[in-house]
Amino acid sequence: MPKRTDLSSVLVIGSGPIVIGQAAEFDYSGTQAIRVLKEEGIRVVLVNSNPATIMTDPEMADATYVEPITADVVEKIIAEERPDALLPTLGGQTALNTAIQLDERGVLEQYGVELIGANIAAIELGEDREEFKGVVERCGAESARSVIVNTMDEALEAAHELGYPMVVRPSFTMGGLGSGMAYDEADLHRIAGAGLQYSPTSEVLLEESILGWKEYEFEMMRDSADNVIALCSIENFDPVGVHTGDAITVAPAVTLTDREYQKMRDISIKIIREVGVATGGCNIQFAVNPADGRIIVIEMNPRVSRSSALASKATGYPIAKIATKLSLGYTLDEISNDVTGTTTAAFEPALDYVAVKVPRFAFEKFPAADATLTTTMKAVGEVMSIGRNFAEALQKALRSLEQDNDAELDFTVPDAAEVAELLESSKTATTSRLGQVQRALLGGATPEQIFATTQIDPWFIDQLMLINEVATEIRAAKELTQDLLRYAKRHGFSDRQIGELRHMDEAVVRGVRHALGVRPVYKSVDTAAGEHIAQAPYHYSSYDGQESEVAEHQRRTVVILGSGPNRIGQGVEFDYSCVHATMAMQQAGYDTVLVNCNPETVSTDSDMSDRLYFEPLTLEDVLEIIHAEEQTGPVEGVFVQLGGQTPLKLAQDLADAGVTILGTSPEAIDLAEHRGLFAQVLQQADLAAPKNGTAVSFEDAKTIADEIGYPVLVRPSYVLGGRGMEIVYGEEQLSDYITNATAEITAEHPVLVDRFLDDAIEIDVDALYDGHELFMGGIMEHIEEAGIHSGDSACVLPPTTLAPDVLARVREATEAIAKGVGVRGLINIQFALTADILYVIEANPRASRTVPFVSKATGVALAKAAAKIGVGSTIAELRETGGLPATHDGWSLPLGAPIAVKEAVLPFTRFRTPEGRVVDSLLGPEMRSTGEVMGIDKYFDTAYAKSQDAVGGKLPTTGRVFISVANRDKRGIVAHAKRLTELGFELVSTGGTADVLARNGISTETVDKITSDADQPGETILDQLEDGRVDLVVNTPSGSEARGDGYEIRAAANSLGVPIVTTQAAFGTALQAIQAQRDYSWDVTSLQEHDRRLAAVIENQR
C-alpha cells in the first residue's frame, strides 16, 4: 500500500522533560519521526516542553511549540495549527496519555484530527491490565494470576487469594512508578496505598509473584497490511523482580531454545493483532519459569518505548523511523533497508554479536534512598556495548558506565568469610549485585550457590566464571604474549584492567600490546549477520582477525566524542551539542565520526554522522578509534568540548598521544579547571572570586573557614554536578562533613572551602570566543538564590531584574576570562552578584548544560558555531555567513525579545528511604534534577507560569496555600502572603510563621505541627494535604530541621503532586505567575514565530 496522500500536516507530541523512565530515547525516536515526515513532504507541528532536545530545533519541525504537554495546551495548538493527524506513539507515556485525554474531551473529533500509528481502543487494550489479561487469554497465552483493586479493603481481600509475596502495580503510570513487591500486609498497605494515588484511574493490580523467573522482551512491528515482524528479543540478566529499565539486559536472548523463542514470537504476533495496534511498534514482556518453561505474558507497550531505542541500536533497525513510515500508509515491503541497500524493511534482523545494556544509577545523590532494585525504575541513564561475545560486551559496558571505575569488575580474591558475606548480600538485588556474584565465584562459591541466592541463569553465571578465569590467567602468566593479550581482549579486558592485574601502568600495557600488533578491528552492525554484503557505517571494536570494515574516506574527518551515559549533571543537553556539531561539520564539508555508548541518544543514530562508533569513551577505546580512522583516511582532529566532562577529561591524554584537539586547547582547559591557575587568570583580569582555600584535614578546613567566615561552601576538589557539595553553617557541621566525606581526603584529593555568598543572585552565561572577539550566547539570571545548584535552579533569559550596567560588567568579565583562558569555542561561566559586587564562581571551557536552552531561547545555534570556530572560522565570518546573527548577540537582546524560563525537573518521588518514605525534596548545592523544561512567552510572569505547568506543578489560581518558612525568610514573605489573601487565597500556617503573619494583619488558619505527641490529637497539615485541601505549599528549610516537620510536609506534598515552593525567591516569582494566570489568557507561540517577532523588533530598532 503506498503512502497516503490525504495527510498534509501532522502533529507530533514529544515526551517532555527527561525523567526517570522517560528519557532521551524519545528525543531519538521523535527526531527520526520528524525527519521522516519532512522527507515525505508533510508539514510537521511539534509540541515538546523540553528545550534540550534535538527534535525541538527550529529547523526540525515546521512549527515547534515549546509549551507544556497538557491536553489544555495541545488543544490550543490544534486550534491554531489545524493538523490533519496526530502521531502520539513516539513521545512515550506522556504523549499517549495526552492523546487519550484529547480524544476523551472530543478535541480530536471537533477539529477533525485523525490519530495515526495508534488507536484509542488499542492503547486501552494494551495498557489496561484487566483488558489486557483478556487479550492474552484470547491469544491462547497465560498471564500471572491477578486481581484488580480500587480500594485498600479490596487489596487486603485479594491478598488472601494470591498469597505473599505479590506484585503491586498501578495502572497507567510510566516506568513502573508506584510499583513494588509486597512481602507482607504492611508492605501492601504502603505500596498499594501510594499506587492508588499515582494511578490516574485509582486502579491497582495485584498479582502472583513470578519473582526469580527469567525475563524477556520482544520488540514487534506491524504494518497496515497486517504484516508483523519480531525485530529483537532481549533477555534480562537480572531475573524478574528488577524493573527492566534497572536490569542488565542482553540482545538477543541467549538462553532460549528455538521452540521457546518461536512460542513467544507467535504469542507476540497474536497479541499485536488482537490488541489492534494499527501500525508501528510495540513491545511485549514475558517471564519464563526456569524450572518448567511456563511462559507468562507480563505486559505490553503499544508504542515506541525505551526498549525500542535500545533494540534499534542493538540491531541497526531504525524502529521509530520505520514506525513513522508505516503510520503514513507504507507497508514494510515498500520501505528499503538503508543498511543493506538491496533488501526491504520486511525482515527480522540477525545479530552476529551480543549487545549488553547496563543501567546507570544516581543513588549517591540521594543518600537517604534505599538502593534496592525493585519494580519501580530508578536508573537515570544507561550504556550499551557491543561485543563479539557476552564477556566482551559486558566488560565494555561496565567501563562505559564511567562510574569512577567502581562499576568495573574487581578481581581481588575474597576469603571464605567474605564469600559468605557476598552470597548473603547478593540475595537482594542492588547495583552491586553483579560484582558481588562475580567476586563470590572468584572466591570459590559454586554456580549452584549463586543460582540459589540470585536465580541468575546458570549460563550467565558461567560467563562470569569465564571472565574470572581469564583474569586469573592474565595475573598468573609469565609475560604478556600476543596470544594472552588477544585472549584477554576477546573477553573485554581493558589495558587498565590488565595493568592492574599485572601491576603495570595502563600505558605500558598499551605499549606492549601495540608492539605485539594486538589491535582491534572494527566490525559493523549490518542487520543481517554478514549475509548481505553492506557498507554499514555503524561500527564496534573486536579483536577478531584482521578484517576491518571501516570504509576508506577521502574527506578530512572530524571526530566528535559524545557524553556517555545520561546521569544527573550530564544529560541529553550534551548530546544536543554533539549532534549539532556533527551537522555543522558535515555542512562544512568534513566527514564526521561520532563516538558514544549511550543507546538513548540521537548521536548514536547511525544516520546522524558519516560513521558511528558505539564504543566506551575511555582513552584506550578513543585512541584505537582514531587509529582506525587514520588508517582509512585523513583526520582533522577531535572535539572534546561538546560532550561535557566525559571527553573533556581525556583532552590532555589525547593531546599527549599526538591527537589534534579541535577548539580550546588542553592547556587552556587546564587554565580554567585548575583552581590555582584560574585564580591567576581572574587576578590578571581584575575579577573577584569568593574567598577560598584548599584543605587536606579538618584543622586546615577550620582555619580557612574561620578566616573567611561561615557559611562556607565545601566540596571535593573534583566534582561533577555538585557531587558532595554542601553549605556548612558552623564548625560542628564542618567536622561532620570531613568525617563523612565520600572519599578519603588527601593532598591529591583535597577539600575546597569557599565563602558562601548568602542572598546572592546567581548568573550563568554561555558564550563563544574565537581568539579575537566574544559572542555572548546568553545571560541567564537564576531565580533561586546562590547556593542552589545551577542545574536545579530555575533561570530566566534575558535577565529580568539585572540592571544594564550589571549586564555590561558580566559581558566584560566573560570576555576577559575567555581571553585569559584562551577559549576557542564555547565557554560557560557562573557568576554571583551580591552587594553589587560581581564574583566569578567558576568557568567551564566547554559546551554547558544550558547551551540548548540558550539556543532555543535566542534562536542562535551556538554549538554549530562553536564547532565551526573549532575548525578555524571566526565570529566575524560566522556573522557574515548567517552562522550567527549579523547585528546582535545574547547580551544585546532588545526589549521585546521573548522571555524564556528554564525550570528543573526533580526525581524525588522515585526514591524511597528503606522505611518506604519519599526522600527529602530540598534543593541544595548538589544537583539532583534529571531534566528541564522551558516556558517561553512575551513576558516573564506567563513564561514562568508555563514552566511550572510544564514540570507538572501547575500553580493554582484559587484555593488554600500552606506557608511555613525558616526564620531568615519570615520578613520576606509578608507582602507575598498579603497579596495571596487579596487574590482570594486562604492561608494555612503553623507556629512562628502564623504569628508573624497574624502580627502583620494577615489571617491564617493555624494547624498543628506534625508531632508524635499523643496528647496533641489536633489536625495537622499532613491531614489536610492528604485530604486534598492544600493547593500550594510554601516551605523553606531551616538548617537544623532537615529531619523534622519540613521534611514530612515536603515529602507528602511531593507524593501527592501538590506544587511546592522551597525558596523565598521562588515564592515571589510563583506569586507573579499565579497572578498572570488569572489575568491573561494562555497563548501558544511556536519558536519559529518567536524568531520572526524577534527579527521584527530588531528590524524596527535599526
Place this chain on the structure above:
Amino acid sequence: MSTSAKLVLADGTIYAGTTYAATGSVLGQLVFDTSMTGYQHSLTNPSNAATIMVFTFPHIGNVGVNTSDAESEHYWPSGVVVRDPARVRSNWQAEQGLDEVLTEAEVVGIAGVDTRALTRHIAMMGQVTAGIFSGEAAAQSDAELIAKVRDWTPPTASSLVETVSTSTTYVVKAENPQATVALIDLGVRQATINQLVERGNTVQVMPAATTAADIAVAGVDGVVLSSGPGNPAELSDHIDLVKDLLNAKTPILGIGLGHQLIGLALGFETYLLPQAQRGPNQPVYDVASGQSAITSQNHAYALQAELGTQIAPMADYGEATVTQYSLNDNSVEALELTDLPVVTVQYYPENSALEVDEPHTVFDRFATLMATGE
C-alpha cells in the same frame, strides 16, 4: 586455552581456531546459518548433510540439546564452525551438551574463528569448499592442507539424498485421520511430519527410491515431496517420479527440494543462487494477500520462472503461477498449478508469521486439494 585447529578454504584463506567437538579432518561445502536460536534444528536438518556449517551467532550450545527438538535422528553436517561454544548448558529441557553429541556423531568442529569475516567471505564468493583440520591432521603444512581442500569432490545429489533418506517405509498415524499421504523422504525434517500429522494426515514416510508404482500400491490421497540436500537438477529419477505423479493427477505438496523437483518436472530450470538463502529471517511476499512473511529457509538453488502466471514449459501440465516470491532477490518461493492439484513452497512452512493464524496455509491448501481436487 585448548589446542589449535585450522579452517582451510580452497582459495587458500586459513582461519585459526581451537578444537571443538570431534578432532580430525573433514572436507565439505561451507554454508552459514544466521539463526540466533535453533542450532539443534539446523544440525539435525538433513538438508545440511555433508556440509561444514558456520554459525554466525557467536554463542552456540547454550541450551544444550533435547529429544523433542531434533529434526531427525542424526547430526548431518560433517563439520561445524562456531565462535564461542557454550561451556555449560542451561535450559530445563536440556538432556545433553551440544559438544558431547557432536563428538559422538563425529562432527569435526573448530571454535574461536572470526565467523563474521568468514561469513562475509562466503557471501562474497558464493560456493566455498573448505576443510577443518585439528589434532594430528592440523600438523601438516598449509600447502598440503590447501591441496586437500582443492582435491575434494563433492558428493552427488543422489548419494546425499540416499544417505539422508529412510531406508524403509514407516507410518506415523494421525489421531483422527482425514487423509493418508505418502511422504517421499528426501531429507525430511520432523517438523514437516508433525505438521501433517497434527492436521489429520496419516503419513507414510517412504524412502527416496520409491517409485510411482510403489505409491500407487500404497493407495494414498496425496504425495508430499520433502525438503532435502543437493542440486535438484542432478536428481533425474526423482524428476521422472514427479512427472508420473503429475500425469496421474496425484495431489502433490512440494517443500524445498520437493518444490524444485516439481518445477523441474514442469520443465522449468533451476539455478545456483548468487547468494544462498539460509536463516530464519527470509522475507517472502504473497501476491494474493499482499502480505509479506518472515520465513525460515536453507537453500542454494532456486527455480527459474517468471513472476505471475505462465504456461509451464511442459505445456501439457497447463498454467503455473508463482504465488510467492522473495523480497530479497525476487526468487520464486511458491508455485501453484491451475489444472493440477499441486502446491509447492521453497521455504520451511512450519514456522513463519504468515502461517500463525492464516487459515490458508500450504498444508491446508494441500488438504483441500486432496479432498476436492481443486
